[in-house]
Amino acid sequence: MGKHILLLGPPGAGKGTQSKRLAAEFGIEHVTTGDALRANKGMDIGDMDTEYDSPGEYMDAGELVPDKVVNAIVEEALSTADGYVLDGYPRNLDQAEFLSEITDLDAVVYLAVDEEVLVSRLTGRRVCENCGENFHVEFEPPEEPGVCDECGGDLVQRDDDTEETARERLRVYEENTAPVVEHYREAGALTEVDGEAPPDEVFDAVVDAVES
Template sequence: MTAPKILIMGPPGAGKGTQCSNIVDAYDVEHITTGDALRSNKQMDISDMDTEYDTPAEYMDAGDLVPDQVVNAIVEKALNDADGFVLDGYPRNPEQNEELDSMTDLDVVLSVSVGNEELLDRLTGRRVDPETGDNYHVKYDMPDDEEVRERLIQREDDTQEAAENRLDVFDENTKPVIESYHDQSEFVEIDGEQSPDDVWTDIKQAIDEQTDA
């Protein structure tokens, strides 16, 4: 079969990163995120867009948000350069959703659904090893090494207040995008509160059915 074009959506803490890795391995597609696309194309000439800077890098170096029109152009280039892809982290709002509709035809739209109570438990319990970057969880996955356990830290965006804010932003901006796909034939909702292996089983089945693999 031709390489599938997949959009995966879901709130922070839904486990999209793990499942994107599975999709990449199983279907030999590219994992496209806005962050990776921006970093790969940060010297892209955007002087024709009448923006403050002439390259995305200048926005990033200044610590400013890259305008939507620039993000849209970079995502479109990344999609066009890929034979197949799993797109993650875009679109984040209805305006970006309209742009995506004009860029490509999607084979599968996956929505990984997890309740807010579970999401907060996952996010606020997450800990990071500052030396290795490895992620752990105080309830589900702590390292055996006592030395490692003692140096684990909580990221600032994983505090209760920050996590609640991230979910509020998702509900306000991105949830309407997911809802706009509900009636489309390529849309599949996935129960993200299952084990990661069970979530992957459902995702693979959905992709195979949608692409007639």
């Protein structure tokens, strides 16, 4: 039976990176809400009494997919997985309640990172205009500033990586998802890991939390 891991943390905490490593380490699936939604864009939700008949229509309209649709998609993804690391869900308390009804978690790990560190991480990303390769001015700089190592294209800062957008993303996270962290902390299920440590140290600490 594969491990059931929930990884929590604000935008920029490194959830994606650590989740991928955990999935490889334990031979389980990396389940993100975004991937699950994209994989089930055409899912028929006509019986849910929702505004649209498929998740894809919400995404195309640029609207938030309702909780009950996200819940159904996550339930589908988890039901077929032999073990998983969940990344980006639950985003609010209602989703956390639903999650407890459909599965048991072996570990809930929270990557704690100071807000100013998060802002510098989120605003430091640079993307190649040409091939889409990602770099980071601090953590993964290109060999030559502003130039892509892969293809020599120009590196740019995306609109959603500006400081204003970064702070807004963190505010939304605080409002919606911070209560989820408290929910697991109060239940005595949460292990907090210092997300500001070097990535390898963070990974070792997360693995320890999962195995203990």
